[in-house]
Amino acid sequence: MAADLEFTSTGEAITVLRSAMGYLAGIDYPELPAETIGGVLAAMEQIDSVQAAVRGRAGTAFIDAQAHLDWGYRSLSAWYRNITRVTDPAAGAHKAWAKRHRDHPLVMAALAGGEVISESWARQVIGWTSRLPEEFVPQADQILVQAAADGVDLAGLARIAAELTARLLGPDTDDGKEPGPGLSLETTFEGAGVLTGNLSPECAAKVKAVLEPLAAADTRPDDHRSFHEKMHDALDEAMTRLLAARLVPQSQGAPSTAIAHIHFGDLVQLAEGTGLLDKWAAEVGALWAAERAGAMVQPGDGGAWLTGDAARRFACDAMIVPVVTANLDTRPLGQLIELCGQYQHTAQAGRPDPAELDDLTRRILGMVIAIASGAASYLRRNQLGQIGLGGPSLPLDVGQTDRIPVHIRRAVSLRDRGTCAFPGGCGAPAIRCDQHHATHREHGGATALANICIFCQFHHDQLIHKLGWSVTIEPDGTITARKPDGTVYLRSHPPPPRPAVTSPPAWE
Secondary structure (H helix, E strand, O other): OOHHHHHHHHHHHHHHHHHHHHHHHOHHHEEEEEEEEHHHHHHHEEEEEHHHHHHHHHHHHHHHOOHHHHHHOOOHHHHEEEOOOOOOHHHHHHHHHHHHHHHHHHHHHHHHOOOOHHHHHHHHHHHHHHOOOOHHHHHHHHHHHHHHOOOOOHHHHHHHHHHHHHHHHHOOOOOOOOOOOEEEOOOOOOOOEEEEEEOHHHHHHHHHHHHHHHHHHHOOOOOOHHHHHHHHHHHHHHHHHHOOOOOOOOOOOOOOEEEEEEHHHHHHOOOOOOOOOHHHHHHHHHHHHHHHHHHHOOOOOOOOOOOOOHHHHHHOOOEEEEEEEEOOOOOOOHHHHHHHHHHHHHHHOOOOHHHHHHHHHHHHHHHHHHOOHHHHHHHHHHHHHHHOOOOOOOEEOOOOOOOOHHHHHHHHHOOOOOOOOOOOOOEEEEHHEEEEEEEHHHOOOOEEEEHEEEEEEHHHHHHHHHOOOOEHHHOOEEEEEOOOOOOOEEEOOOOOOOOOOOOOOOOO
């Protein structure tokens, strides 16, 4: 694609590109002739080819300079994912062009022209020639690129690539090869799972040996389930038996652990005799639907979000850990300050009215208790004790210990949304993260919720301990990261709070 304009900087070129693409995006295409629309669509494919070449050249330079460390990320793909806000697959696809730029310069040069080969054809050609011995790759790339320039279609390119492979590697080169083992479990907004992967022969044999007998043994009257449905139910049964056998690591001897989330506002308003799970399902179902959707793209700490009957069934034989949550609402602070001023003015009067002081005291304490974390443990002990979720209050600050207690680990994981808490986004799940003291223990840092956060091994070991970055946990739960020179790099932001109660309750 010939350049018709001369540019003096990347910024100038990007400005022109954005302007041109904005113009093309705003055109009223139904008013244009088909030939013109076709020309636009064809040009977009050419632009995609050039974009791939740019990503390859720029990405290679970015990796060579380790520029991702300037943003606090472990790799170019992590930088792509968090700075440009693309999905994991897109970030990996963009980074892949840097490797293609190194290994297949002839194909990438053809892409830069925008007219010889398309982006998708280039990926296909590189996939074919990458199977060849390294010394034959440049020549094979040149043959296929030239064939594409001469008008050979994709089927013809496939024939050429297959002939080259057969001549250089011999026939049946795939015999005996097994797909690389791997397993992926993704979830939908509704919490349904999508399981895909390649199993090794040994693993496949074990899965068949477990699931097929369970599926065959599950006979029900008028059973009209398909084989696939029976295999699904067999997997569910196998997982249930595994949990019941207490064989899952970190289960503390229980087949499962249920974390019961109770919002502070709900806890305050609980009427005597109210069923907690019923109220939870009715009033905060949308909130947990949001958490479940978040777990769809970030694995979190390995748990699953359940509500309603599913939560009841799962919790029957589970170790239940109640977790009381609350949202900070700064709106009552002005009223609190005003009440304190009234109290001070009344108390300094010549003959203060004890009844008025007592009323002001109760109103002030009502506001303070409504937002104070100390009230949560009191309410949990007294109100939840009636329905079996109370138990002794668990301290969140334990001073200096050799190991971080499990309840603090759980609280930290919940506060940090079950992923690496480094500002800017990381996405590493909590099960692959380390617990870090923001103020190091050798400097007097306590093993307390306010001093501990979770970071992946890259951010913890490399960025903080090796490269000298530091983090501070702010009073509102956000985290500020600083570079070794002390400059503030980024501050995280908490998720949007739930709607706050219009006014705090008065406490008698």
